[in-house]
Amino acid sequence: MTKIVVLVKQVPDTNAKIVVSGDRVDLSAVKKVMSPYDEFAVETALRHRDASGGEVIALTLGGAGADKVLKDAKAIGVDHIVRIDCEEELDSNSLQSALASTLQEMGAEIVYCGKSAADTGAGSTGPGVAERLGWASASNVTSVGFDGGLTVVAPSDGGNARMSVNTPAVITCDKGDIKVRKPNVKGIMQAKKAQVEVKTAAIQPSSVTIVAHSMPPAKPAGKSYEGGAAAAEVANLLRDEANVI
Amino acid sequence: MTELIVIAEIAKGTIHTTTSELVTAANALGGSPIIIVPCTDASVADAAGTIAGASKVIAAKSDAFAHYDAAAWAEALDAVAPQGTILTSATPQSKDLAARLAARRNLSVVQDVVAISQNQLTSPVYSGKAMQTVAISGPAVVSVRANVFDAAPSTGSNEISVVDTTGNMATAVQEFMARASQRLDVAEANIIISGGRGMGSPDNFVHLEAIADTLGAAVGASRAAVDTWEAIPHSMQVGQTGKTVNPNLYIAVGISGAIQHLAGMRSSKYIVAINKDADAPIFQHADYGIVATWEEALPVLQSTLAGMMA
Numbered sequence: 001m002t003k004i005v006v007l008v009k010q011v012p013d014t015n016a017k018i019v020v021s022g023d024r025v026d027l028s029a030v031k032k033v034m035s036p037y038d039e040f041a042v043e044t045a046l047r048h049r050d051a052s053g054g055e056v057i058a059l060t061l062g063g064a065g066a067d068k069v070l071k072d073a074k075a076i077g078v079d080h081i082v083r084i085d086c087e088e089e090l091d092s093n094s095l096q097s098a099l100a101s102t103l104q105e106m107g108a109e110i111v112y113c114g115k116s117a118a119d120t121g122a123g124s125t126g127p128g129v130a131e132r133l134g135w136a137s138a139s140n141v142t143s144v145g146f147d148g149g150l151t152v153v154a155p156s157d158g159g160n161a162r163m164s165v166n167t168p169a170v171i172t173c174d175k176g177d178i179k180v181r182k183p184n185v186k187g188i189m190q191a192k193k194a195q196v197e198v199k200t201a202a203i204q205p206s207s208v209t210i211v212a213h214s215m216p217p218a219k220p221a222g223k224s225y226e227g228g229a230a231a232a233e234v235a236n237l238l239r240d241e242a243n244v245i
Numbered sequence: 246m247t248e249l250i251v252i253a254e255i256a257k258g259t260i261h262t263t264t265s266e267l268v269t270a271a272n273a274l275g276g277s278p279i280i281i282v283p284c285t286d287a288s289v290a291d292a293a294g295t296i297a298g299a300s301k302v303i304a305a306k307s308d309a310f311a312h313y314d315a316a317a318w319a320e321a322l323d324a325v326a327p328q329g330t331i332l333t334s335a336t337p338q339s340k341d342l343a344a345r346l347a348a349r350r351n352l353s354v355v356q357d358v359v360a361i362s363q364n365q366l367t368s369p370v371y372s373g374k375a376m377q378t379v380a381i382s383g384p385a386v387v388s389v390r391a392n393v394f395d396a397a398p399s400t401g402s403n404e405i406s407v408v409d410t411t412g413n414m415a416t417a418v419q420e421f422m423a424r425a426s427q428r429l430d431v432a433e434a435n436i437i438i439s440g441g442r443g444m445g446s447p448d449n450f451v452h453l454e455a456i457a458d459t460l461g462a463a464v465g466a467s468r469a470a471v472d473t474w475e476a477i478p479h480s481m482q483v484g485q486t487g488k489t490v491n492p493n494l495y496i497a498v499g500i501s502g503a504i505q506h507l508a509g510m511r512s513s514k515y516i517v518a519i520n521k522d523a524d525a526p527i528f529q530h531a532d533y534g535i536v537a538t539w540e541e542a543l544p545v546l547q548s549t550l551a552g553m554m555a
Contacts, residue, residue, distance in 0.1 A: 014485050015504060018374040025375050036486055092344070093353040115337075120370055120377075121489070122356040123337070124344035127315050131348035136415030137315045139341045151419065155337065156313065158257075158433060160422040166415045175479060175486060208353040208385065211365055211378045216511070222532040228541025234517060234533045235549040242515045242532065244494040245436070245460060245553070 002054030005103060006045040007113035007125065008038045008073055010066045014118050023212035034069040037114025040173040042073050043180040044144050045112045051146040055079040057106065061098060063087040067196045075183035075191035082106070082197045091206035092124045098201040099125070100132035108168070110150070115140045115172040126172035136169040142176035247384050248329030249278035252322060252346075253293055254339060255310075256433075260292045263334045263389075265396035268298045270389045271332050272397070273361040279303060280403070281326055283310040283318065287407040297401035304405060309412040313338055317412030319345035324410045328384060335388040337432070347386035354386045355379060359393045359512070372485045372508030392491055392514055428454075431483055434463030436494045439483055439510075441467040443499020443520060444539060447476035452543045453498060459550045465490070467500045484509035498539050502527025519543070 012018065013031040020026065034042075045056045058073035060066050061084040070081035084102055103111060111130075116123035123139070130137035142160070143153040150165045153176075165171070183191070225234065238245050249271040254261040260282065271278035277300040282290035290304035305325040309317040323346060331346055333339040335357050347354035359376075360367035366387060370377040381387075431437050438453050438460070450464065457464045465488075466481040483490055485508040495513035500506060502518070502525055510516070511530055518531035521538045528534040535542050 012371065014372065014508075017504075018371045020375055025371070091353040092347065093351060096348055097351075118372065118485070120356075121372060122344075122354070123340050124347070124354045124356060127341045127344040128348035128354065130315070131319060131345040135316075137341075137345070138416055139315065140337055153422070156418070156421065158430065162419045162422060163416045164419055169415070206353070207382050208355060208379050209382075211380050213370070214376045214378070216369065216373060216376055219530060219532075222516075222528075222534055224528065224531075224534040224536065226536050228535070228537040228543075228545050230535050230537070231519070231542040231546035232549040234535060235546055235553065237533060238494065238515070238517070239553060242494070244515050245550070 002052060003107050003109045004045050004048050004054050004056045005106065005108040005111045006038070006041050006056060006058050006073065006078065007099065007111060008042065008058050008060050008069050009035045009117045010060065010062060010069045011035045011117055011119040020213050020215050023214070025213045032065070032068065034072050035114050035117045035119070037116060037173055037175065039180045040175055040178065041112040041114050042076065042078065043178055044171070044173050046077050046181070048110065048144070048146055057082055059084070059099070059102065061086050061095065070196055071191040071194065074194045075187040076181050077187060080197065081194060082199060084201045085198050086201070086203060088203065089210060090203065091208035092122070092128055094204045094206045096125060096128040096132055097204050100129050102199060102201050103129065103133065110168060111170045113170065113172055115174045123172065126170045130170035133168070136166040137171070138163060138165050138169065139172040140174045141171050142174050144171060248327050249274060249276045250326045250329050250331045251278040251280045251299070252331060252333045252339070252342070253280055253282040254334040254336065255283060255289070259289065261334070262396055263391045264293065265296050266391065266394040267332045267334060267389055268296050268397040269394040270358070270361055272298050273394070274330060275363070278332065279327070281305050281322065283322060285311050290405055294403050294405050295399040295401050296397050296403065297399065298397040299401060299403050302403045302405040304407045305410050306407055307410045307412060309414060312418060314412070314414045314416050315341055315345050316415040318342055319349050319412070321410040321412035322346060323349050325408050330384045331386045333386070333388045335390045340388050343386045343388045352385050353381070354388070355381065356388045358387055358389045369512065373511050374504070374508065390491055390512070392493060428457070429461070429463040431463045431465040431481065431490050432488050435492050436460050436462035437465045437483070437490055437492045438462050438496040438498065439465035439467065439500060440470055440498050441500030442469040442473055443501070444470065447474040449539070450477070452539065452547070456543065456547050456550060459547065459554055467503070467506050469503070497527050498543065500527055501525045502530065
């Protein structure tokens with residue numbers, strides 16, 4: 001039975017206003033959701049199970065507050081939900097080490113995750129975990145096929161390519177042409193009752209530490225014009241002042 | 246002092262100019278980097294010979310570099326690069342490579358860096374709604390955004406050596422798929438002109454395309470336009486759930502400037518906004534704002550630009 005694991009992360013709602021108070025972002029008033037690209041990863045993992053059997057386990061790392069995204073994954077059909085208990089802020093090295101050792105212990109055979117998380121936007125977790133496991137990886141994947149081995153469509157050399165991927169592998173998912181299924185009443189009821197399996201993992205010390213958050217630098221006020229005829233002047237300024245054309 | 250290594254950015258078989266920006270970024274970390282050029286043909290590395298501020302150039306030659314494969318590239322570059330802090334560009338492919346290289350060496354990776362001050366690195370987080378500054382202790386892998394650091398001048402004369410290397414491919418291309426459009430992709434363009442729902446109809450995007458053809462620009466779209474009109478594909482979408490772009494010039498036409506959209510383009514070097522609503526949030530981010538309908542402004546823009554380019 002193929003063990004399919006999908007990594008999910010809880011992030012601030014992408015429509016939320018981000019406030020910096022002191023020198024840290026203040027997320028206390030912000031609604032938390034599953035990172036949007038992780039939703040495509042969950043959907044793809046479920047399709048993998050539907051196509052070739054097996055079970056799907058959603059895995060996250062965080063405090064008890066992160067259980068909500070696991071329940072959201074459960075509501076649309078994952079089989080098991082697991083959280084590595086850790087409240088600390090981790091750098092990529094510590095995070096990936098904890099995930100990789102847990103995946104190994106779980107006997108994961110294929111891992112899906114979003115192409116990047118909506119908070120950091122880094123996109124490091126998928127390829128980093130793959131490297132630590134000695135697995136193949138394919139990133140920014142928009143479509144996955146399961147017949148006759150794993151195939152993916154991903155950007156390549158300015159276009160797209162269909163590639164076969166050795167397994168085991170980590171696949172990071174972009175928004176493709178798939179629709180993420182919605183939870184039904186039965187799913188929501190099951191999610192409510194579902195138990196989160198809480199694991200501990202050895203956490204290495206971080207070598208990258210957050211010094212400060214700040215608001216993006218304000219742009220100096222630009223020049224404003226009324227009426228379409230001003231487009232001629234703006235075109236000249238783009239050449240002579242901004243030097244961009 | 247940790248060694249500094251720049252992995253050259255390769256585009257269409259040649260060294261991309263962002264490689265010179267990476268050298269400047271490495272200098273900001275306090276040293277002259279070794280430039281490593283992943284290539285199948287060592288002559289590709291010649292262009293790195295004149296990048297000032299570097300210590301030397303290594304052409305890392307391998308068949309594995311014919312096509313991007315995360316596992317193979319990380320293995321082949323790891324074998325060539327000395328221990329130290331590695332800098333890559335922040336294209337999606339190079340960020341992927343940066344993450345794999347870091348993991349291979351049990352290092353941390355810091356992505357999308359836009360400012361460096363000693364050992365402190367700043368990157369946008371929350372889709373650019375805030376900035377995060379981190380301190381690194383010891384070696385790390387760092388990806389650096391394009392168009393942020395000045396390019397190092399081409400006045401250097403670096404020694405170039407060739408090292409053969411190998412990596413095991415974990416993926417195999419079955420077919421390259423034709424792109425839906427022959428146009429430049431927004432993720433690759435230095436100039437982007439994007440339309441929003443204010444364009445009224447997807448048919449009116451031809452006016453944006455005409456200007457794009459004049460400037461050698463890509464055509465983008467807001468999420469509202471992509472969601473409203475089937476004819477506008479998601480591949481054109483700039484924004485939080487689309488592509489994050491960092492061009493020299495971004496022209497937003499009939500785009501109000503929702504947080505969603507701003508997240509994907511606010512770090513553009515110059516922003517021009519054309520919108521009939523003077524209160525549209527996009528104007529707060531524009532270097533040049535024109536309050537006008539696209540019907541009024543685009544023909545003037547097109548004819549002026551065409552005159553300049555002629």
